[in-house]
Structure formats: structure tokens, C-alpha cells
Amino acid sequence: MSGSHTGRVAVITGAAGGLGREFSLALAARGCDIAIADIADATAVAADIEALGRRTFVQRCDLSDAAQIKLFVEGVLESFGRCDILVNNAAYMPVTPFAELTLEQFRRFEAINVEASFLLAKLLTPGMSERGYGRIVQIASSTTGTPMPGFLAYVTTKMAGIGLTRALAAEFGGDGILVNALSPGLTRTVESEKNLPTELFDSVRDLQLIKRTEEPADLVGALLFLTSEHCGFVTGQTINCDGGVRF
Template identity: 75%
Template sequence: MANSHTGRVAVITGAAGALGKAFALALAKNGCDVAIADINDASSVVAEIQTLGQKAFSEICDLSDARAIAVFADNVLSRFERCDILINNAAFMPVIPFAELTLETFRKFEAINVEAAFLLAQHFTPGMQERKYGRILQIASSTTGSPMPGFTSYVTTKMAGIGLTRALAAEFGNDGILCNALSPGLTKTPESAKNLPPELFDAVRHQQLINTTEEPKDLVGAMLFLTSEACGFVTGQSINCDGGIQF
């Protein structure tokens, strides 16, 4: 599995920290060059990747802006000439009660959580088709199976991301491009630990068959498989990596 990443170019959104950073470093350790788009500065992640002997660059990119996405994609192709692996990891996920949700905010969820993935696929799949190889991984969410109050926009757009993944799998099934979604459970990151009560992590942990709180490192193995040559005949799937949570 590790060798199949050697010499590949991976593009990851939202990799300035937490889950995206864990993915970026794991791919670099397995031989990938990495490009990162994030609303936050990811230069420290780039520096870590470079210490691993791989090429990397990052760009501060507003993924709700189609023009910014186009500039980023052009810069990726200028630097690396291709994208072999696209991981749509960035997410907009404030908790907003339905009564307080505006159409403008709902559309921001759509833009970042769905439209950015669509636009990046438009930019990178032509090259994948030419080379008859590509991996597109959409980071979904276990909340699609168990929605909670305040998550209307997030759950809706994460479900749309799964739909996009399955549609792309149908479009590119004969082109060597495999498209899958990976759904984490409640994952403890600095941001989630700051925004969510500790008792929620405890409650979710007790609902899992694996009785430990999920962390970014727990998703790396599944990501590496779904972006590797070993994935071979798996496409159009939504795979849960949530400790076997029982709703």
C-alpha cells in the first residue's frame, strides 16, 4: 500500500491542521508530493512535509470562491503538472439552530462542502483521465446517519458530497479514477474539543464498539487504502470509520 503512493501528487483541502494535516503527513511519508488549499496558513505543514523529503506547497484559499479555486488548481498544475489524488477534506461546520439559519449561510455550507469538491474535480479529472489513474476521496460525516439539532446545513451538504462521490464514480468508472467517501465519527481535534462539550465525546465513545475517542490518526489507514493502487476495485462507496458506533 505504501509503495503505491510513491511519486504521486496529492491535493488536500483543509490541511492546515487536525485531520487534513494528519492525511498530508501520512501521504508524504508514503512518497507523495502534496498541495494544500486552506483558509488558514499551512506553511508549517509544508515545512514538515519537506523535512520528509517530499515537495509541497500551500495556498491560502477561500473555498467558497470559484475564482480562488481556479487559481489554486492552476498553481498545482504549474508546480506539479498533475494531481493523482484529490482529498476534499475542508468543511464549514458551525452549529446553527434551524430557526437562526439564513439562506446566505446555507449557501456558504454548499459552496465549501460541496461546490469546492465539484470544481476541483472539474480541474483535475481531465488529467486523471489522460493518465488512466486517479483517486478522489470525499470526507463525509457520521452525522449523515444520525443528525443532531443545529446541523441542518452540515448534514445536508455532507449527504450531497456523498451523492457527488457516487455520481463521479459512475462518470469515471472506466477511466481508472476511483471515487469514494470516508465518514469519520466524532473526532477529537483542537477545534472540536474547543467547540463541543466533553460529555458529548464521552457519550459517543460509549456508543462505539471501539470504546476510545476517535482522533485523526485513527482515520489515516482508511485514507491510505482508499487513495492507493490497492483500492483497485472499490469505487462509489461511502465507508464509515467511526469505531463501529451504534445509533
């Protein structure tokens, strides 16, 4: 599978840590140059990527701001000349009870979890279409099938991301651009451990067929397939990678 990524350019949002960091390093190890947009500082990840012999472009970017996204894409194209792989990984997910959720807060969920993916696709697919090759992966969530209190805005926007995936796949199937969603279960990261109670990890683990908590590395194999040349006839799909969770 490694040869199918060699020389590609991958754009990954939210890659300063967590899943995005794991995805960036895995793609770099297989020959991709990496561009990262994150509101957090991603210079440490960039250094790790460059230690693997790949080039990087990193820009701090509030993905709720369309102007910042456009500047990021301009930087990517100036640095690399193209994008072959887009991984819409960044997510906004503070746990907010519905009674406390304001329209302004809900719109921030929409902006980061859906609108940023739309705009990045809008800006990067013309080049993919021209070259006849592209891979877009939207990181979804198992919460779309098993919503919990406090996650209304997150679940709603993650479901919208799945709809965007299916619709983009229909738009670009004739152009060699394959668009799929990858749906993790509850994954242990620094952010998830900080924001979610320990008992939630325990209860989800007990409902999985695989009886351990999911780690970022567990998603890498699926991500590598969906972004590779070997994924030649899979599009418009949501791939569940959640340990077989059964509620």
C-alpha cells in the same frame, strides 16, 4: 502499501490542521508530493512535509470562492504538472440552530462542503482521465446517519457530498479514476474540541463499539487504502470509520 503512493501528487483541502494535516503527513511519508488549499496558514504543515523529503505547494484559499479555487489549481499544475489524488477534506461546520440559520449561511455550507469538491473534480479529472489513473476521496461524516440538532446545514451538505461521490464514480469508472467517501465519527481535533461540548464526546464514545474517542490517526489507514493502487476495484462507496457507533 508504501510503494503504491511513491511519486504521486496529492491535493488535500483543509490541511492546515486536524484530519487534513494527518492525511498530508501520512501521504508524504509514503512518497507523495502534497498541495494544500486552506483558508488558514498551512506553512507549518508544509515544513513538516518537506522535512520528509517531499515537495509542497501551499496556497491560502477561501473554498467558497470559485476564482480562488481556480487559481489554486493553476498553481498546483504549474508546480507539479498533475494531480493523482484529490482529498476533499475541508469542511464548514459551525453549529447553528435551524431557527437561526439563514439562507446566506446555508449557501456558505453548500459552497465549501459541496461546490468546492465539484469544482476541484471538474478541474483535476481531465488530467487524471488522460493518464488513466486517479483517486478521489470525499470526507463525509457519521452525522449523515445520526443527525443532531444544530447540524442541519452540515448534515445536508455532507449527504450531498456522498451523492457527489457516487455520481462521480459513475462518470469516471471507465477512466481509471476511483471515487469514494470516507466517513469519520466524532473525531477529537483542536477545532472540534473548541466548538463542541465535552459531554458530546463522552456520549458518542459510549455509543461506539470501540470505547475511546476517535483521533485523526485512526482514519489514516482507510485513507491510505482508498488513495492507493491497491484500491483497484472499490469505487462509489462510503467507508465508515467511526468506531462502530450505534445510536
